[in-house]
Amino acid sequence: MDSTRFRQEREVLRHGSRTRLGRAPLTLLIAVLLALFLLFVTLPVASLFLRISPEAFLRSLAEPVVLDALSLSLVTATVSTAIVVLFGTPLALVNARRDYPGRALVDTLTDLPIVLPPAVAGIALLMAFGRRGVVGQYLDGFGISIAFTTVAVVLAQVFVASPFYIRQARASFEAVDRLYEDAARTLGASPVAVALRITVPLAWSGLVSGAIISFARALGEFGATIMFAGNFQGRTQTMPLAIYTTMQGDLDAAISLAIILVAISFAVIAVVKVVTRRRL
Amino acid sequence: MLSVHAARRLRDFVLDVTLSVGRGETLVLVGENGAGKSTVLNLISGILPPDRGEITLAERTLFSSGERIDVPAESRSIGHLFQSYALFPHMTVSENVAFGLRCRRVPRPEVAFTVAKQLAAMHLSDLADVNVGRLSGGQRQRVALARALVLDPELLLLDEPLAAVDMRAQAAMRKELRDRIRNAGIPCIVVTHNLRDALELGDRLCLLEEGRVVADGTPEEVLGMRENGFIASFAGG
Numbered sequence: 001m002d003s004t005r006f007r008q009e010r011e012v013l014r015h016g017s018r019t020r021l022g023r024a025p026l027t028l029l030i031a032v033l034l035a036l037f038l039l040f041v042t043l044p045v046a047s048l049f050l051r052i053s054p055e056a057f058l059r060s061l062a063e064p065v066v067l068d069a070l071s072l073s074l075v076t077a078t079v080s081t082a083i084v085v086l087f088g089t090p091l092a093l094v095n096a097r098r099d100y101p102g103r104a105l106v107d108t109l110t111d112l113p114i115v116l117p118p119a120v121a122g123i124a125l126l127m128a129f130g131r132r133g134v135v136g137q138y139l140d141g142f143g144i145s146i147a148f149t150t151v152a153v154v155l156a157q158v159f160v161a162s163p164f165y166i167r168q169a170r171a172s173f174e175a176v177d178r179l180y181e182d183a184a185r186t187l188g189a190s191p192v193a194v195a196l197r198i199t200v201p202l203a204w205s206g207l208v209s210g211a212i213i214s215f216a217r218a219l220g221e222f223g224a225t226i227m228f229a230g231n232f233q234g235r236t237q238t239m240p241l242a243i244y245t246t247m248q249g250d251l252d253a254a255i256s257l258a259i260i261l262v263a264i265s266f267a268v269i270a271v272v273k274v275v276t277r278r279r280l
Numbered sequence: 281m282l283s284v285h286a287a288r289r290l291r292d293f294v295l296d297v298t299l300s301v302g303r304g305e306t307l308v309l310v311g312e313n314g315a316g317k318s319t320v321l322n323l324i325s326g327i328l329p330p331d332r333g334e335i336t337l338a339e340r341t342l343f344s345s346g347e348r349i350d351v352p353a354e355s356r357s358i359g360h361l362f363q364s365y366a367l368f369p370h371m372t373v374s375e376n377v378a379f380g381l382r383c384r385r386v387p388r389p390e391v392a393f394t395v396a397k398q399l400a401a402m403h404l405s406d407l408a409d410v411n412v413g414r415l416s417g418g419q420r421q422r423v424a425l426a427r428a429l430v431l432d433p434e435l436l437l438l439d440e441p442l443a444a445v446d447m448r449a450q451a452a453m454r455k456e457l458r459d460r461i462r463n464a465g466i467p468c469i470v471v472t473h474n475l476r477d478a479l480e481l482g483d484r485l486c487l488l489e490e491g492r493v494v495a496d497g498t499p500e501e502v503l504g505m506r507e508n509g510f511i512a513s514f515a516g517g
Contacts, residue, residue, distance in 0.1 A: 180366055182366070183362060183366035184368070185352070186326070186356070186359070186428075188357075188380045188431065189354055197383075
């Protein structure tokens, strides 16, 4: 390390003038690129706050369309995150620890929703669970219909958000040293006890940040929801759908909803940063 | 009484060992790095399954390829100390020691009582609520030993038990370890790179080369085999 730095310094000395002069325009170029990019990302977000007065914001918060969307979004995103965690945790643990035929296929399939366009996810869900869908037609026989209900909202969110949790959970489980699990087994812990008392607690921060990111993705879900669940206020109109709907009439309501989502997004990033920094 | 005959294909060679250790006897396992010493311990404690063979401990068959018996690691009641001690980093000292009892669903007051007694016996009472990340090498070793001994194991496997202990503390820890092993009165296998460990802890010494036992006898006998390259450097250095 020291010798390389020494060599670098010598190089700088030898080519000093040329290198420094040669680097100045490059540094400037990178600075300009960075500044433009930051502006491009922050300006639109800042514009949201500049386009609405605090009074109008607070007034909009009382509107039923905003309140309905807010509560529906929070409830459905929480439920879908819980479902994702419930199903995703064992799956991620098994895939991190056991080798079985077809594991690579399972991994690919769980990742699929990340690359699938949401509109495709929406129509695919409709074809599966719609009234005439592959599964939906039998459910319809029992008087159960899923499409265009709150259940459909949750299903769409689970579909698009699950890979974010499962990937993170698997990586966190893989990062747990197997030695602890082996030690726990020799001390008398059954495989389930090893998972619950050793592996999950040691992977905890990764699991929490995975769940939070998954929650954020569920909260932002638009395409699959509008196609599979429709856009009914109070039942399937989540915040992104409400933004889309109110934008055409009540712009203040749309902006207020957007601001709430921005605040939640920032909170998510902050929480993930704090959680992943603490504990290993 | 432990009796082991186990074979397993490893990357570079086939490990094939036959060993037996009597009650209250300590067998020291020496050999080059990669000779398969730690693997032998893993086969016995059930972390790794042998390809074939038979392992019995106090009349109980733990593994038998012939009879298709493979008692899972959690039911073998073997205390296995890993080289790095593998203390659970998310638990305090007393939680680490209580771990095995909790897994056995021992009632809480009894766990607290037994753990406190064990910690006192190992001079760890002051550290009960300390997170294990803060401990010195010697303290970690004692916690790992306490965690295993509190379960009254029928066999003790120690992998380089003093390697992470401060040089100055090693002699005292070695003496303490020897007394603990004697008091436990169970068979014990110690893997070590250290001549002093071999001489002071071992009743018998086994030399492992590429997965095979090439010498088995009293420490004096085995260390007398100066024609063996490993023994010559082990006893000489």
